[in-house]
Every structure is written in structure tokens, then in C-alpha cells.
Amino acid sequence: MASSQIQPGLLRKMTVRKVLESLQTHGPLSRADLTRDTGISAPTVSKVIVDLLDSGLLEEGAAPDNAVGRPGKKIQLARDRAQVIGVVLDQHTSVVLAASLDGQIDKGRISTFATPGTYDGLLDQLTAVVQGLDGDTTSQTLGVGISTPGLVDEAHERCLFSPNLQIINHQTPAADLTQRTGLEATCFQETRALCLAERLYGNARGLEDFAMMDMSTGLGLGVFSGGELLRGHNGLAGELGHITVDPTGKLCGCGNHGCLETVATDSALTAMLSERLNQKFTIDDIISQLRNGQIQAPDEINRVCEYLSIAVAAAINLFNPATLFLYGRFLSINAAIPEQVVRMAQRRTLGPTFEQCSVQMAVTNKQQGAVAAIVHHLTRSAGPRMAE
Numbered sequence: 001m002a003s004s005q006i007q008p009g010l011l012r013k014m015t016v017r018k019v020l021e022s023l024q025t026h027g028p029l030s031r032a033d034l035t036r037d038t039g040i041s042a043p044t045v046s047k048v049i050v051d052l053l054d055s056g057l058l059e060e061g062a063a064p065d066n067a068v069g070r071p072g073k074k075i076q077l078a079r080d081r082a083q084v085i086g087v088v089l090d091q092h093t094s095v096v097l098a099a100s101l102d103g104q105i106d107k108g109r110i111s112t113f114a115t116p117g118t119y120d121g122l123l124d125q126l127t128a129v130v131q132g133l134d135g136d137t138t139s140q141t142l143g144v145g146i147s148t149p150g151l152v153d154e155a156h157e158r159c160l161f162s163p164n165l166q167i168i169n170h171q172t173p174a175a176d177l178t179q180r181t182g183l184e185a186t187c188f189q190e191t192r193a194l195c196l197a198e199r200l201y202g203n204a205r206g207l208e209d210f211a212m213m214d215m216s217t218g219l220g221l222g223v224f225s226g227g228e229l230l231r232g233h234n235g236l237a238g239e240l241g242h243i244t245v246d247p248t249g250k251l252c253g254c255g256n257h258g259c260l261e262t263v264a265t266d267s268a269l270t271a272m273l274s275e276r277l278n279q280k281f282t283i284d285d286i287i288s289q290l291r292n293g294q295i296q297a298p299d300e301i302n303r304v305c306e307y308l309s310i311a312v313a314a315a316i317n318l319f320n321p322a323t324l325f326l327y328g329r330f331l332s333i334n335a336a337i338p339e340q341v342v343r344m345a346q347r348r349t350l351g352p353t354f355e356q357c358s359v360q361m362a363v364t365n366k367q368q369g370a371v372a373a374i375v376h377h378l379t380r381s382a383g384p385r386m387a388e
């Protein structure tokens with residue numbers, strides 16, 4: 001095909017992406033500001049804005065008082081006329097929520113339920129809640145993002161293997177939900193979704209090289225390298241949690257023994273304390289009882305810190321991130337814990353790599369991850385009615 005035939009499509013796609021990225025980074029902007037920020041010509045930007053307004057991805061805000069005519073109105077990611085739905089699947093509890101395209105979660109429209117024991121049960125529940133959130137508003141629902149634990153073949157949106165939520169193995173929740181609800185849906189591995197959330201809504205805005213370690217239910221690593229998510233051959237990269245650290249250790253959901261995630265996660269602490277105290281705890285129970293002195297667990301906390309520091313050191317040594325974000329409730333037990341983990345990791349890290357890396361707590365969560373996943377999907381494909 002001659003380059004003159006390819007160019008208009010490519011140019012349009014590039015413009016769409018730049019306009020959406022610019023609005024995600026800066027919030028509402030005038031047409032003139034968008035032209036300046038993207039560095040693309042005003043007519044090209046204007047044409048793309050018309051398409052994006054039509055698709056529902058963008059809205060025009062109110063004109064400023066001192067502006068005359070249309071050019072003064074700011075353009076923003078849809079807030080009022082469109083919404084997206086986020087789904088967070090997890091071992092014990094799942095969450096479905098509504099949000100605007102700029103990532104604001106509607107706090108009055110979050111539904112939390114015990115994750116059903118079968119895939120059909122899960123799909124029934126998701127369908128009912130998603131349809132509820134789609135139907136209880138005049139906003140158009142542009143799509144559903146599903147944050148999924150385990151290995152997800154992103155090209156085919158299929159869950160390959162989820163050690164901690166095996167009912168979704170070999171299933172295609174996005175396609176199945178689309179079939180039942182008629183809504184566009186995408187399935188995104190949970191740690192990679194967290195990476196997107198931190199980059200869109202958190203402290204990774206503008207960062208090109210960072211990593212996100214989720215140490216909540218399982219242990220996963222998402223890596224943003226050169227401004228793109230590191231995929232690996234099939235998009236399965238980052239399963240740091242299934243590296244063996246104790247060959248004779250506890251059985252992991254993956255079938256091996258002594259994986260890092262059996263000793264370095266919220267779940268690991270919960271399991272250790274439930275066993276010692278012969279009581280079934282959740283991580284929330286543990287945190288509140290530790291804080292009010294009902295239970296003490298210095299040995300268990302030290303053990304999780306020790307293994308978590310091995311995971312942190314591995315991520316820093318392997319990927320040389322500018323920032324490593326950590327996500328997990330364990331780290332919020334008290335302020336000394338993250339400091340201890342970083343100190344322990346420093347001993348296991350090569351000096352120059354450690355010195356160049358800042359370790360921080362993630363400020364976003366998996367709910368925002370699910371929202372970021374669908375926003376990313378929609379903006380990459382440039383909108384539900386604009387597929388090329």
C-alpha cells in the first residue's frame with residue numbers, strides 16, 4: 001500500500017492518542033491548549049475532537065464567563081454523559097463499580113459481594129450488578145474493565161491460569177459479559193491494571209520507567225518500561241510471586257511449594273496468624289487487632305518483611321525502575337514496616353540500582369485499576385463506535 005494511503009489513518013490514530021493522553025494528564029483543556037500541548041495542527045485536532053465528542057469519550061464543559069463562542073469551551077474526558085464500569089475479581093470478595101472516564105469512582109455505586117464458587121455463578125452475579133449499574137443512570141456505559149488475578153492472555157482475553165481464583169481458569173469473562181450485557185468489556189491482569197491506574201491517576205504520572213508490586217492476595221509485578229507496559233512473549237511477564245524461595249515450604253495455589261507469594265503477602269500473614277491463633281482472620285481483622293493491641297505478631301511480621309524484601313530487591317535488580325510502587329495492606333500496619341522492608345531490600349540489592357530507585361506506597365487501588373483498564377482499552381481503540 002502506498003504511504004500516502006496509510007498516512008491519514010496513522011495520523012488520525014496518533015492525534016486521537018495524543019489528545020486523549022493530554023486530557024488524561026492535564027484535565028480539561030481548551031481546543032487551543034490541546035493544539036499547543038499535542039503540537040498537532042489545529043484543523044487536525046478539531047476534526048478528531050468532533051469524532052471523540054460523537055463517540056461519547058469526550059464532553060464539552062461549560063464556557064468560561066469571559067469567553068465568547070465555542071472555542072472558549074473546555075474539552076474533557078466524559079464525566080456526565082458517559083460512564084465506565086470496573087470489576088475487580090479476587091479470591092474471596094469481588095467488587096463492581098461505576099466511574100467517569102476521568103477515573104472518578106462514584107462512591108454511591110460500588111457493589112461488593114462474596115466471590116461465587118463457580119464460574120457460572122460469578123457470571124450471573126456480574127451480569128446482574130453490571131446491568132444494574134448500566135440501567136440506573138442516564139449516562140451511556142462505554143465499557144467494562146475486569147481486573148483479573150493470574151495469567152491473562154491479553155490477545156485473546158482469556159484467563160489461562162489463576163492460582164488463587166481457579167474458577168476463571170480457561171474462561172473468557174470479558175467476552176462472556178459482553179455476550180450477556182451487550183457492553184464492550186476487556187480483561188486485564190490485575191497488577192498490570194494497577195500500573196495503569198498509578199500512571200493515570202496516581203504518583204506514576206509522567207513516569208516512563210517504574211514497577212508496581214502487588215503483595216495483597218498473590219504477589220505480582222507490573223513493569224512500565226520506556227513508557228509501555230512490559231508484556232513478554234504472550235503478555236504474561238511479571239509473575240515474580242511464583243519464584244521458589246523455600247523448596248520445602250507451603251503448597252502454593254500454582255501447585256509448587258514455597259513460592260514467594262506464600263510467604264510475602266497479606267495472604268501469607270493472614271494464613272500464619274489464622275493457623276497460630278486457630279481463628280479465621282481477614283487481613284482487615286488482623287490490622288485492626290494489631291493496632292488496638294488485641295493480638296501481637298512480631299515474628300510473623302518479620303518473616304513477611306524478610307521475604308517481601310527479597311521480592312523488592314529482585315524487582316530492583318532485574319528491572320532498574322526509577323520508582324517501585326508497593327501495593328498491599330500489610331504495609332499499612334504501621335509506618336515502620338515499609339521502612340524495614342526497604343532497609344532489608346537495600347542489603348540484597350546492587351548499590352547503584354538501589355540508589356537510583358525510589359520505593360513508594362501505591363496511592364491507587366485495584367478498583368481504579370479496573371477503571372484504568374477499560375479507559376486504556378477505549379482510548380487505545382479510540383472509542384466503542386470508532387473501531388478502525
Ligand SMILES: [Zn+2]
Nearest residue numbers: 242252254259
Ligand atoms: Zn506458586
